[in-house]
Amino acid sequence: MVDVTVPLTSPELRRRAVDAAAGRAPFDVLLRNGKIADVATGELRDADVGLVGPLIASTHPTGQRNDALKIFDLAGAVIAPSLIDSHMHIESSMVTPRVYAQTVVPQGTTTICWDPHEIGNVSGLAGVRWAIEATKGLPLRILVEAPSCVPSAPGLERSGAAFDATAMTEMLSWPEVIGVAEVMDMRGVINGSPRMSSIVSAGLSSEKFVCGHARSLKGQDLQAFMAAGIESDHELTSKADILEKLRSGMTLELRVSHENILPEAVAAFQELGCVPQTVTLCTDDVFPDDLSRRGGMVHHLRCLVALGMRPLDVLRCATLNAAMRLERRDLGLVAAGRRADLVIFDNLSDFTPLEVFTSGVHAASHGTLLADLP
Structure with missing residues (x-):
């Protein structure tokens, strides 16, 4: 083992x-x-x-x-260096961590950052605890994040749990949890809602990562979202969106599950004349048939190279850039x-x-x- x-x-x-x-x-x-x-x-x-x-x-x-x-x-x-998936949900592939590891390790992925959001949404803290236990003993390094928005749309869904700052503080106290998973209630953060302010504050107090979901945020709203302490985004929509977020200092988790945005990303890097070290790669959500047939992160590499990115730049995003983001000095380099x-x-x-x-x-x-x- x-x-x-x-x-x-x-x-x-x-x-x-x-x-x-x-x-x-x-x-x-x-x-x-x-x-x-x-x-x-x-x-x-x-x-x-x-x-x-x-x-x-x-x-x-x-x-x-x-x-x-x-x-x-x-x-x-x-x-x-083996591949690092900087943001994903195993449950989107409809398998257990064991089967996920069995599938992606042979594809070259040995580290993933898992937001078990849907498990938390259904089964609460007990579900997140199960998720952590299910990662043990596998040849895949699974870094678990604490789901921050359970439910994701309060008042609009019937979920199995509701995480508040107390729940977040408990999860963040677990040594296996590396930080706060994607903060999806953007308006709550920007408008200073007590619930979201306390959840983000729990993340900051833990001195662990606070990851974001900043779809279509720009200008003052983007600055306010980042000022709250949120560091990353994978909800990218256009070349202009990518450039603004990079220039704002946000870490990007460029995802393969929205392949239509990849040409926009390549065009943004060409305009900058470089691929910034704040660019990482992720799968986010991959259906099981796609994961088996095309691959997860390895399919991402192929897509970006086919669009004209230098292979070594693509690999750097999926390895060293991600390791630096995760503050894992042991990973990301041969x-x-x-x-x-x-x-x-x-x-x-x-x-x-x-x-x-x-x-x-x-x-x-x-x-x-x-x-x-x-």
Whole structure:
């Protein structure tokens, strides 16, 4: 079983990695004859990668080392950081976390940020607690957010629960919860409603993330929404909307479930002359047939490259940018000292995933999950 939460702080682990990197000990795994997708420099360069336990111990010139307990000859395939889905709902794919992991890990996704909004809407705090328990023991790192708008439209729906600031404070006290999930009651925030003000305040007091849902907000309304402490948005509507939100400093979670907006995003990046580091990628809602047939995040990469984005820029959004947003210094880069969450792609146009490693464990191969699931 893969332990995606295994810490990288063990002095013994670090000592083993240092010895292997320095040539005093063999690697556990050696990825040989590959090309590193360097999302920091934007280069695709020849290199070998040595792993020790859950760590990347070394990236070094091709053929420099041949000592390892297990060697993978990649024959020119691309070694990339595995994909990070910055905002999504597992329940939109109508499966459990176990089946979701079984589906997306072989596609190269090893970290997701899950807002179990619909589960909370039906089953309340007990449902969110179940969601957290259901993530354990999987080869997929599932970072859970506390649903902020249960119900999403008070007075217009009959839900199974109503979360207030007390409920939010409780969820945010759970160590598995990384922050406040998308705040959908935009008017409540902007107009200073007591309920939404207290919910956002609970998030700020926890010093965890406060994620947003800012569809069509602009001008003073957008500034007011952000001034409340809300940091991100995935409800993008046009090139102008994307540019205004980027220029305002908002983190964007560009989603594949609205494919019609992707050409607008590419046009916005072309106007800026760069892809800002505040751009991440997400799936949000993907039906199960689409998830199985086309893929989740990997389909997102293919769409953006087909629209003219540089593959390394697309990968950076789905890896390093997301890791920086999540303040996960262990993720997002193929580099010594980072966590060995890696995907081996056949190429950077159709992004066919060949092998997937999660915390150094060979978790999937050629579309098949290898890791045991509870």
